[in-house]
Amino acid sequence: MKFVDEFRDASLGRAVAAEILSLVEPGRHYKVMEVCGGHTHSIYKYGVDDLLPANVELVHGPGCPVCVIPMGRVDDGIAIARQPGVIFTCFGDMMRVPGSEGSLLEAKAAGADVRMVYSPLDALRIAKQNPDREVVFFAIGFETTAPSTALTLKRAKAEGVANFSCICSHVTIVPPLRALLESPDLRLDGFIGPGHVATVVGARPFEFIPADYGKPLVVAGFEPLDILQSIVMILRQLAEGRREVENQYARVVPYDGNLRALEVLGEVFELRPHFEWRGLGFISHSGLRLSEAYAELDAELRFEVPGVRVADPKACQCGEVLKGVIKPWECKVFGTACTPERPIGTCMVSSEGACAAYYNFGRFAREREVV
Amino acid sequence: MTPSPAPSYACTGEHCITCSDEGVPMIVLGAARGGLALCADQEGRTHTVETTLLEAAPVGGRVLVHADVAIAALPGELGR
Numbered sequence: 329m330k331f332v333d334e335f336r337d338a339s340l341g342r343a344v345a346a347e348i349l350s351l352v353e354p355g356r357h358y359k360v361m362e363v364c365g366g367h368t369h370s371i372y373k374y375g376v377d378d379l380l381p382a383n384v385e386l387v388h389g390p391g392c393p394v395c396v397i398p399m400g401r402v403d404d405g406i407a408i409a410r411q412p413g414v415i416f417t418c419f420g421d422m423m424r425v426p427g428s429e430g431s432l433l434e435a436k437a438a439g440a441d442v443r444m445v446y447s448p449l450d451a452l453r454i455a456k457q458n459p460d461r462e463v464v465f466f467a468i469g470f471e472t473t474a475p476s477t478a479l480t481l482k483r484a485k486a487e488g489v490a491n492f493s494c495i496c497s498h499v500t501i502v503p504p505l506r507a508l509l510e511s512p513d514l515r516l517d518g519f520i521g522p523g524h525v526a527t528v529v530g531a532r533p534f535e536f537i538p539a540d541y542g543k544p545l546v547v548a549g550f551e552p553l554d555i556l557q558s559i560v561m562i563l564r565q566l567a568e569g570r571r572e573v574e575n576q577y578a579r580v581v582p583y584d585g586n587l588r589a590l591e592v593l594g595e596v597f598e599l600r601p602h603f604e605w606r607g608l609g610f611i612s613h614s615g616l617r618l619s620e621a622y623a624e625l626d627a628e629l630r631f632e633v634p635g636v637r638v639a640d641p642k643a644c645q646c647g648e649v650l651k652g653v654i655k656p657w658e659c660k661v662f663g664t665a666c667t668p669e670r671p672i673g674t675c676m677v678s679s680e681g682a683c684a685a686y687y688n689f690g691r692f693a694r695e696r697e698v699v
Numbered sequence: 700m701t702p703s704p705a706p707s708y709a710c711t712g713e714h715c716i717t718c719s720d721e722g723v724p725m726i727v728l729g730a731a732r733g734g735l736a737l738c739a740d741q742e743g744r745t746h747t748v749e750t751t752l753l754e755a756a757p758v759g760g761r762v763l764v765h766a767d768v769a770i771a772a773l774p775g776e777l778g779r
């Protein structure tokens with residue numbers, strides 16, 4: 329485990345932290361958004377933020393696909409799951425996301441055949457094992473996960489698995505970042521870019537952030553030292569007056585991404601004109617649906633779904649958390665009415681959600697020495 | 700840097716694979732057939748992995764896997 333240990337070495341971590349301290353201007357407050365939920369999780373799991381000076385604030389972005397699924401989409405999934413003869417499959421955390429009348433887990437308890445899978449290929453396997461049942465996969469995730477769904481749909485089509493279909497809620501990372509940057513209530517100094525999304529799309533799609541908004545973005549790996557190193561790179565850009573996309577995770581991420589994956593995505597999916605994000609509203613060209621060539625495998629065409637927009641519960645402040653406007657503990661129901669066991673909002677569902685990360689790692693408030 | 704204990708309620712282990720943007724390093728154990736190869740993770744668990752997105756996935760090679768699809772070839776030793 330030499331590879332991983334190097335990236336978790338505490339003394340190296342302290343050395344990088346000292347470098348961070350040397351790069352910050354006293355009296356200036358820095359806000360850096362980590363886009364990806366995996367980074368949020370690592371930051372609180374390893375106490376990365378404890379190594380930062382008080383004037384470097386990490387803001388948690390919209391990179392947890394479970395957290396951004398709106399209630400109406402959950403209702404659509406439940407409506408399909410309740411149909412007779414359907415086996416409804418999804419990733420584990422998706423089962424606990426609340427819709428307007430409960431979650432998929434509750435639908436399962438009430439008799440629907442809802443099954444957790446680890447990949448779309450697992451769902452296809454279930455379809456092949458149950459030719460007399462309709463098997464539906466609830467596809468969620470950013471560009472890291474979408475190729476897996478795309479390849480499974482290609483396989484289903486090639487093998488003629490007619491009882492398999494997919495309700496597609498895949499989303500793309502660039503449009504919500506642009507929406508956040510346009511948001512007047514958010515001031516950010518830079519971004520820690522999503523490492524594995526970039527493995528697929530590359531670092532190039534993020535170039536609009538320095539070009540159009542004058543902010544640095546550093547694509548980063550997920551180990552504590554990766555994250556600290558990416559913060560050094562962001563602060564160094566700010567100190568030197570540069571605004572660029574840099575790739576801290578070059579050991580895995582090619583600057584132009586995985587071209588084969590991008591080709592498959594282009595074949596199987598097309599952009600929806602609009603897609604609703606929980607707390608962020610409708611964002612143009614931010615969601616994927618099946619292309620015409622794969623329409624026969626589209627569960628939204630095969631089954632009747634309500635397709636209704638449902639407002640979030642009044643108490644829910646996930647939108648503000650997702651935009652980094654408030655910290656999780658500032659939500660009125662954090663840790664009281666809303667807990668990982670009984671989530672009101674989606675940010676409390678996945679362990680990568682900002683609220684769950686704060687709750688699980690005891691971050692009920694944050695007070696640090698001011699530099 | 701010592702990790703805090705993993706959340707006890709988690710239904711799928713420590714991570715949600717989509718939300719954590721997860722990539723699991725694996726080693727290729729068997730040559731791909733029909734685009735699928737047998738791979739093993741760091742704990743020795745075996746998985747059938749789609750390798751068609753890579754130019755090559757030679758036996759003994761290391762790959763980064765997300766939701767049973769290899770999305771990148773990895774250099775050197777295993778890591779997350």
Ligand code: SF4
Pocket residue numbers: 643644645646647649656659660661662663666667671672673674675676677683
């Ligand atoms: S505490 Fe619950 S309701 Fe409040 S922002 Fe977090 S997930 Fe949403």
